[in-house]
Amino acid sequence: MTRAGRSQEEIRQRNLGALLRHVHLAGAVSRSELADRMGLNRSTILALTAELTSAGLVREELPRDTGRAGRPSLVVRPEPGRFHVLAFDVRVDRLVAARVGLGGVVLDRREAVRQRAGADLEDVVGVLAGFGHDLLRRTRPGSLCVGVGAAYCGMIRPADGTVRYGPNMGWVDQAFGTELGRRLGLGLPVPVGNEAHLGALAEHQRGVGIGVQNLVYLHGDVGVGGGIIVGGKLLDGDGGYGCELGHMMVNPYDGRPCECGSRGCLEAEVGERALIDAAGRSGDLSGREGVRAVVEAAERGDPAAREALHRIGDWLGIGVANLINLFNPGMVVFGGMLREVYPGSAAQVLSRVEANVLVASRERVRLRVSALGDDVTLAGAAELGFAKLLADPLDVLAETRARAGTRRRRTLTPTTS
Amino acid sequence: MTRAGRSQEEIRQRNLGALLRHVHLAGAVSRSELADRMGLNRSTILALTAELTSAGLVREELPRDTGRAGRPSLVVRPEPGRFHVLAFDVRVDRLVAARVGLGGVVLDRREAVRQRAGADLEDVVGVLAGFGHDLLRRTRPGSLCVGVGAAYCGMIRPADGTVRYGPNMGWVDQAFGTELGRRLGLGLPVPVGNEAHLGALAEHQRGVGIGVQNLVYLHGDVGVGGGIIVGGKLLDGDGGYGCELGHMMVNPYDGRPCECGSRGCLEAEVGERALIDAAGRSGDLSGREGVRAVVEAAERGDPAAREALHRIGDWLGIGVANLINLFNPGMVVFGGMLREVYPGSAAQVLSRVEANVLVASRERVRLRVSALGDDVTLAGAAELGFAKLLADPLDVLAETRARAGTRRRRTLTPTTS
Known part of the structure; x- marks a missing residue:
């Protein structure tokens, strides 16, 4: 009716x-x-x-x-072994691929360190597709691939997985999802998500934010991305480009230049380079390894490194305070390199939150580091791959078996031409 | 099953x-x-x-x-005359009450200018309940009140309509909704919403934002409140205190002091007082009238007034750019006094948006002034009052008629004591 x-x-x-x-x-x-x-x-x-x-x-x-008596x-x-997805993760510093079983278990994985300089779409897709084929070849007979998902460190058009803006590779409007799907040749679409969006979903579904309906996730690397869960759902906005908290301007006067062309964005003030510069180590350190070196130096009591973490914490605190005022979240989660940075800058962050956030908005918020570690974005990519199966399990299995049967017949039938 | x-x-x-x-x-x-x-x-x-x-x-x-031929x-x-709600609106500068008919028609209204200084809960509720009783007395026989709703210029706990923080009246944790319900004595609950939240919903449902699923509404008066629609729903956060965009810090160095105790909040840089001070008119102007005087002076070409609007526009632009990066909205709406301020500061706002927002996030956003004018918050309060009727029309009518019958019988039956 x-x-x-x-x-x-x-x-x-x-x-x-x-x-x-x-x-x-x-x-x-x-x-x-x-x-x-x-x-x-x-x-x-x-x-x-x-x-x-x-x-x-x-x-x-x-x-x-059970720890309890009785039956x-x-x-x-x-059943993790029988059905899996392929998950891909294009990070600032590496390319990762994994075969992930139902239940979220990583069954097998490959990764390659990536040069920081720009990389062609074809090169990146070539490496990932190669990993994918290799992962599938080593799958035990009868195990079926039910989906594919990919995370990318840039802005993604959800409709077709196009990278609208990938600052670390210099990509603008590159058909990443479509190309990866074509090169894999599995007859499966490749949904692509922004790495921080997927990280937020993964922490919400499997990490420190289980059951938290309003969650702000900050993902740090060269820049700072964000994924924000509002009422249990990812905030995507009109075109899927929401949550760009890294480009919130926090320093309008003498802000550091940002990749986006502006100055004083949150990511310019708290990203990898800001921390390493603040520690006076830009001559000898860079990248994620550089961040780790500064954090370790601070833990050993190095004053310059400690001061650098405090400075980063102050800017980070302004950004976090703004986000708590806006979202009244139950939890703020620090992921990527911010997972390492946060403990040494927590005092400054908390002080800003206390000074700049209205009491009602902050009285129940918890600040936490990511529980899923560096694979948080890979876990989110795997969930993209599982989405169709979880929406309609039996139909997707039937389709998958039909596709697998077709491929097997194609391989077995001698060609007559 | x-x-x-x-x-x-x-x-x-x-x-x-x-x-x-x-x-x-x-x-x-x-x-x-x-x-x-x-x-x-x-x-x-x-x-x-x-x-x-x-x-x-x-x-x-x-x-x-129809403008078309044929049948x-x-x-x-x-039917606007037969069923109505009472809508109340506690604004920074006045108390408003209205009887609003189905369809959103204001059938009758009362208002009183409010002193800016603190006002007791009892005083405020007394004035509003008096208005309510007067509005109901003048209702034609047989017309039924199906609900009540109220807007308040502060942070509201949705569960019981408590004002957690009402800076303009100096209220902290005042049982506004409960008291108003008691004083009205209609046997109806009084849901209360933050004025900017309700303004956002009203613009989304009846104003310039009809059909816009992702909308950021900025409501200016002494401060700046916000209401943000995400995927067609109001962003309320964990406790209902989300959208406090007025306390986003935009000026961390020499920021103006804010009512919240911090400095450099958006509302401190673009609220009424900031504009009047920037125009050098704090000696002779104040409040909404003062804002109008500055805007009119700017329209007549007064250089100080024009410069003041540009200065406000620059800070407003930083705030709006941050919000577009975060929410990727289809529309940003300026309401309250920002409706008057925006036209004279639009160039600065747009310039900041272009400089500070990533292309993909801003390529489809429209910036507009409120279509519902000063009654946007009253319209939102009326919708709160209609919510139960629209969820279950016939049951609510049956309850309302039963309640009205009880009251009539009480009035008609001679007391035997």
Whole structure:
């Protein structure tokens, strides 16, 4: 009768996806917990679990250790080995590819250190596609690739994975997602996301921000990117280009020049180069290694290094205070190189937050470092790859098997030409 | 079977609310347009319209002028006279109350200029409740009050309408919504919203931002408040205190002192006092009238006034650029006193946006002044009052009639004591 009225089939499809998502994100969930979380009765959970089990997506087993007496309830786990995605991650300093199993387990990975200078689209895609093919060749027979996802350190048009602006490689309007899809030749689309957007989603789904509905994630490397979760969803804006917190101007007077052409942007004041310059080490240090050297020097008590972290913390604090005033988040998460920088600059950040944020907006906020480490963006890319499967598990499996069958037949059938 | 599966009754209730909302916001909609917008077939629309008509909520009539030949299709209109809400608006400089009919028509209003100095909760609530009772006394018989809503120029706890922080009145943790409800004595809750939040919703629903899913609204008076629509919804954050864009620090060096205790906040650099000071008129001008005088002087070519608007525009531009980088909005709307200030400072704002915002984030954004004028916050308060009716029209009417009947019987029955 109405758009609002959903067919039983749609409801079943959606429930299968929701159950698989719970299991995929939590690793192991008991049936009764699934019933609670999904608001469904136990017999429905039983039926849904049976369908996913017979499709080979999950299995039921005894929990490892309940710590309670009595007969333990079975838990539902993902089958990591049988279904995987390919996840790609174009970082400022390296190219990473991984085969990631259902449940988010990295089954295999490859990486190559990247020159900081510009790199052609073709070179980057060539390296990544090579990694992808190699990862798939080493997959055990019968294991199926159900999706692909990629993270990129720049602004991405979500519709087609075009890199609108990739300052570290000098890319403008490069068809990255399309080209990577073509070179992989798997017949699968390659959704691409901005690395900080994906990092935010990963921390929200699997990291320090589980259950936090309003979360601000700052991802530092050469620049500072952002991913902001508003009401449980990534803030993407009109074109998918939201969350560019690195270009928030914090220093309008004597700001440092920024890659974007402006001055005094947050990323210009707190990025890698700002820290290394502030420590007076621009002659001998650079990049992520340089950041680590400054942080370690500060930990050893080096005054210049400590002072540099305090200076960075003051600018970072202005930015964080602005973000808390705007978003009233439950949590602010520092990722990328900011994960290493934050502990030594936390006092300055907190002092700015206290001075510049209204009490009601900050009374419940927690400031934390990323739990997922350097692979936070890779984890987000994997989730992009799993998105279709989690929306409609059985249809995606059927499509995947049909595609795999076609490819196998193509390989086996002798050509007649 | 499942939470996702909705009963026919829930679907009908939701569809009645959705249809009434379309009519309430658009003023007059043809049945075919309703069918398109709601994704329902014409016979369902016919049945829903008949129910709402017999409840007295809408009526069908010929459109005023179709401009087309042939038999015109009937349009569905709200019945503004029979059902209304009370809307209250506590502004920096005045207290406003209005009876607002379905469709958003202001049927009657009262207002009192407020002294800028602090005012007791009891005084403010007393004036507003007095206005409310007077407005209801002058209502024609049979007309029903279906809800109440209030806007307040401060930070509001949504759960109970407590003013957490009202800088203009010096309020901290004042039970405004609860007290106003008690003094009105209508047996209706009084939801309260921050004025800029409600202004943003009003511009999004009825003003210049109709159809814009990502919108940043800046509301200027003594300070600068904000309301930000993300994906069609108000950004409220963890406690409802989001969007405090007025306390974004834009001037960390020689910033003007801000009411919040910090310095260099956007509102300190672009609020009423900043403009009047910049124009060198702090000796003879103040408040909204003072802003108007400066703007008029600038329009007449007065160099100091023009220069003051340019200076404000430069700081406003930094704030707006930061917001566009963060939200990638389709539109930025200037309301309150910024509606008057913006035209004379637009060149500086646009110049900052061009210099400081990444191309992809700004390529489609439009900058506009509020379409709803000074009553934008009152309009938002009225929508708060209508929210329950639009969620479940027939139940709310039944409750309202029961409550009205009880009150009438109480009045008519002679007391036996």
